[in-house]
Amino acid sequence: MKQRLRQYIEKALQACFDQEELHSGIVPDIGLEVPARAEHGDFSTNVAMAMAREEKKAPRKIAEAIVAALGEGEGMWSRVEIAGPGFINFYLTPRCWFGVLDEIVRQGELFGRTRTGTGRKVQVEFVSANPTGPLHIGHGRGAATGDAVASVLDAAGYEVQREYYLNDAGNQMLTLGRSLLLRYRELLGETVDFPTDCYQGVYIIDLAREVFEREGDRLRDLPEDEALRYFAEYGGGKIRDGIEDDLAAFGVNFDNWYSEQSLYDRQEVERGIALLKERGLTFEKDGALWFRTTDYGDDKDRVLVRSNGATTYFASDVAYHKEKFERGFDTVIDVWGADHHGYVPRMKAVLAGLDRNPEDLQIILVQLVNLLRGGQQVAMSTRSGEFVTLREVIDEVGRDACRFFFLMRRSDSQLDFDLDLAKKQSNENPVYYVQYAHARVCSINRNAEEQGMSIPELGKIDFDCLTLEDELTLAKLLSRYPQVVDGAAENFEPHRIVFYLQELAARFHSYYNKGRVLVDEPEISRARLYLVNCVRTVLHNALVLLGVSAPERM
């Protein structure tokens, strides 16, 4: 719709230049937007004002020339007017708006998919929690956000891969092994002084018990390093499986689980370091090897190889990101907790050092989640092992409410997650509000069917039967959906989908309450049924992007 209108305006501008009404000969970017107030039309453009400087002419004069050159628009609009300082406002005909309904019916589940990203490969890496403990609520927000960003990009036409980076190398796995081994020895009756730098959570004790029940005391007499390796491997595997299960329960499925250890096994880490060295971007100091990230705007240089010869986590990250681009992605997106924001400059430096545009790496920082119960903040501390797991929250409030709540806010503002509110089955809970709209349409469909009426097919509708203001409003709102998807994809902002859903649901509920869909006149009933099923389709399509279900009854 917007595109078509833009073409008309471009044509009019060209005509003005040809007839020498206007002289600059430059067609600017034509800003077309939906005005905040209905009396300013359906679309409004500020081109005349934008051109004022170039043309050295009053905006309203320019607008007059453009409007004169516009012509009739072949029934697309009923009125064009110049308003305010020089806005050109278009009033589209109802017939034009209701055309979107046929479009929705034609495309069905594909309505809202665009071609914006066609031919571009994007990877979204998210969660990537260390396999040393279960996912907590903070990881849940990252999971919901990353998954929705991936879905939205997919809808916008990008080729998308979802990846989980598994930190299965380094001494954290040894710490996990040691934690388990000590708990195991406790179970065997030994008195153990459990160190503070070991993992404190009760899940460690549970895992140790599992081993004890399977293996008995067989592992007591193994050499220390062998026992550690056993426990690290067993624990890491189990925890990883648990993470995968939790994510599956949350509706999040990864295309790829990428092992950090595999980077070492394939000498990728060495290769990455060697490459930076070759390019003269490294130096030695205090027995360690550093990457001069300050050349690219970081505030400190960073260590790649420690003085004891061990590589840092940053070194494997260099290799990992280098390898990502070698896999052919045009854009790589990392979803991180905001507490890692300090790592952004050094990762951008990695790209610059590899002659890659730093913009090709996009980092989404997801802010903290404050868990509330009864209005009080729930205390959490990973160190002490006291935290609320994602699984517990899913079990308590349900997957739909959980995902919806995580996506209700922009990811760069902190989120209060009110457990009591998320559980409430009432009007205070926005999740049900949206789902209820979908269920209501389904209910209307069931009633129609009982009356022997089926959902009308494409093109079998007389749009002149849709005479209500609310019906036109709904059609306009529906037509906006593909742009909402594009905007959400372009800015990595899935919350835009949430707000759109709430608005669409609100308009539908209002319409529903004002009158009946199924009335005595069959033609009107059919037209309205057609309309509300378009609403249902868009509600469904948008909910799918968020990973929230669209129930047929509630």
Next chain:
RNA sequence: GGCCCCGUAGCUCAGUUGGAUAGAGCGGUCGCCUCCUAAGCGAUAGGCCACAGGUUCGAAUCCUGUCGGGGCCGCCA
């Protein structure tokens, strides 16, 4: 000390990339079920967009500074 995010209605937050008279939900008040699901709808009250400058035809939006809230600053991962 440096860096990142936030500051908009009593509360929680949107704000179409700089547009016209600033929006929603919750909470408050008052109404609506002979009728397709009241998990719903309608009405009403509520604002110095933290503050001060600047940029321009035009600023909640961009720039600078100040104040307030949160977070991060390891040869840990």
